[in-house]
Amino acid sequence: MAAVDWGTTRLRVWLVDEAGNVLAERRGDDGLITAQAAGFSTILEGHLAAMGAPEAMPVIVCGMAGSRQGWLEAPYVTVPAPIGAILAGAARVPGQRRDIRIVPGLAQRQADAPDVMRGEETQLAGAGLPAKGRHLVCMPGTHSKWVLVEDSAVTGFGTWPTGELFSVLAAHSILRHSLGEQPQPVASGNPFFQRWCEQALAEGGDVTSRLFSIRAAGLLQDLKPGDAAACLSGLLIGGEIASASRRYGKGGSVVLVASGALSTLYTEALGLAGLAVRAVDADEAVRAGLIEAARKNGMIAGSGVAA
Amino acid sequence: MAAVDWGTTRLRVWLVDEAGNVLAERRGDDGLITAQAAGFSTILEGHLAAMGAPEAMPVIVCGMAGSRQGWLEAPYVTVPAPIGAILAGAARVPGQRRDIRIVPGLAQRQADAPDVMRGEETQLAGAGLPAKGRHLVCMPGTHSKWVLVEDSAVTGFGTWPTGELFSVLAAHSILRHSLGEQPQPVASGNPFFQRWCEQALAEGGDVTSRLFSIRAAGLLQDLKPGDAAACLSGLLIGGEIASASRRYGKGGSVVLVASGALSTLYTEALGLAGLAVRAVDADEAVRAGLIEAARKNGMIAGSGVAA
Structure with a gap:
């Protein structure tokens, strides 16, 4: 077939x-x-x-x-x-x-x-997913989905447009001056990603209060474009996880369905949030x-x- | 002069x-x-x-x-x-x-x-502003500013890019399909504005979890473009007020420095948040x-x- x-x-x-x-x-x-x-x-x-x-x-x-x-x-x-x-x-x-x-x-x-x-x-x-039990699944992307599965039934889900927010803000908001023409992918272990992700995790999904800080950090603290992209990525991904944790409960474990660089970044961010991660390759999952x-x-x- | x-x-x-x-x-x-x-x-x-x-x-x-x-x-x-x-x-x-x-x-x-x-x-x-005392000032716009003034000194401030988020999302995100070509200004007393503002106020500044709901409400609940614009406006303004209240304290009163339609919308939203509002015209304020x-x-x- x-x-x-x-x-x-x-x-x-x-x-x-x-x-x-x-x-x-x-x-x-x-x-x-x-x-x-x-x-x-x-x-x-x-x-x-x-x-x-x-x-x-x-x-x-x-x-x-x-x-x-x-x-x-x-x-x-x-x-x-x-x-x-x-x-x-x-x-x-x-x-x-x-x-x-x-x-x-x-x-x-x-x-x-x-x-x-x-x-x-x-x-x-x-x-x-195991046939029995409660499982929280994170599927990151342009429109990240978080899905609650209970005894093999989908009982609820939500969408966080994290990838779209990143690209729209990078291209069309005042942050384009901070991130530069072609934002590079954020590397694993980037300290700006980690710090901004941790701050966002501490603020329950409130990300709008920190968006302009990226611009201000460029003006006052000489933040470089590549680091500004890491800040925005950390802020938005941390905010997504904090927000989803508010809705579906903090702690416990998450099944992460993702591939490549996105899988690496989310594994890191979910770890910062104190969640245990079981990673599943998104390509293999859709095929299966x-x-x-x-x-x-x-x-x-x-x-x-x-x- | x-x-x-x-x-x-x-x-x-x-x-x-x-x-x-x-x-x-x-x-x-x-x-x-x-x-x-x-x-x-x-x-x-x-x-x-x-x-x-x-x-x-x-x-x-x-x-x-x-x-x-x-x-x-x-x-x-x-x-x-x-x-x-x-x-x-x-x-x-x-x-x-x-x-x-x-x-x-x-x-x-x-x-x-x-x-x-x-x-x-x-x-x-x-x-x-009175020379003495603590005053919280909200100056809405493309980049809304909230300023804390204590005994005639600025002791802190923050920026919420609410106006910019609205226009960037309306023009460049998937929400452009929901809001239509030329979003009309939101009228005072719009029930969609009020409902989404109240929801956002209850969620401590977490707005990203609800953005995609505007799109989904168009697909599932036949939400009309003008009402979708009111939802987005209520969500973002309510989110700004909730976020600023987290930073500067809930309750009490706010001095709102704004003009025209923005002054009306923020007066309504600040009222929904339970804040007493003293409105000052922004044009007169800058001149003074x-x-x-x-x-x-x-x-x-x-x-x-x-x-």
Whole structure:
């Protein structure tokens, strides 16, 4: 089968066998935005042909391709919901020769805390959480998600737009003068990252009071652009963790689903917050979640049939 | 004398008599950015000529014209500092036929809370604060300032970039889809403004956890663009007040130095926070502060001579 993570700006395709072994992988910049113009089927079939996938191979998809602006709307599942039931509700794309299904997103319909996700529910399903118990999962990114899972059901989640705040403030606010033209990625162990993260952790998610301090530190304390980027990153990530800890409880442990530099920074920040971290690779998690979704929908052999 | 409030993008000039009566007023878009190219003297003399100001008339200036990128750097005064001494330290612009002086800005050089202001110190001086006692002053705007004044001395201040966050998020973040092309000003008494402000006030300045909820409320609850703008405004203003209250203490009273729609919104939000508000018009305050600065520098008759 083919497994596809189809986001707003990017797409990844894996060919996997029934045991879940990866046979081939492709990445492209033809996410939702490109596909809206070029056609979802055209783009997918192009990738599959390039990978030598047979015509009858089934395809399971997650991410923004399932949004209202996507290929086919896979309507949100309302939480609380068992993870297995979410996966089993994949929507079949009509009029295709192949069996192509899209995993639905999640909606939290509380009047005072509305929220949505699309794509992360599949990462979550592949994160290898124990079937029993309460698990807090952090999935950092442009729009970081924190998810509370209890006995294999999603009972609540929230979004912190940390990555987006960083890039929007770096490019468009007065902090652009402090961070310089092209902020470099923050290196692990950066003392500015640590100090600003610790300050933010101590302030319960209140980050707006310190944003302008980065500018002032440039004027009064000769803070350099690279260090200013580390300050902003520490402030926003520390603020996210403090805020999520207010909502979901302090202490305990967190399952971190992330890759690369982001995984390193969040591991460091969660450690500063006194949380025990179990790190799961985000790429592996989404692939495992897609395979599980294919099983649950009866597309490949295994435990599941659509619930 | 002429009194000039010379900011980054705008400039205002008043001709006043020795009693402080306004004889003439002019406003221009030739702030710091324009003046850097066209020349500060050229722009000022152009406005003064158009107002019929005599050649020998002295000029007192506050704002970004006194920054390093301005006409002449009027070095920051470090807090704590008596307001009178700040005003008395105006820097004289050399090589001019007129006596032209620029009021210095303020710097807070605490290692963990660096901050600067330029222009607001003059508003503060003209806000009519009682000489004795502790007064908390809120000056909302692009970069809102909260200032603690004790027995006529500035003992501390902070910056919340509330106005800038609103415009940057409205224009460049995912919230632009929620707020629409041209967010309208939020009307007084808007129930969305009130509800989101109250929520933010209850969360101690943590606003990042609710930003994405505005987007989700559009998807799940059919929130309209004008109401989404009210939500964002309420969230950010409520967050600013909650955060400042954490730093300077809850309850009590606040002197609000603001004009127009901003004054109305902040009066409403400060009321929701349970704070008693004394409102001072920002235009009148800066003018009164400039006249006081001219007196303190011996440019016009009155109580002051340079300290």
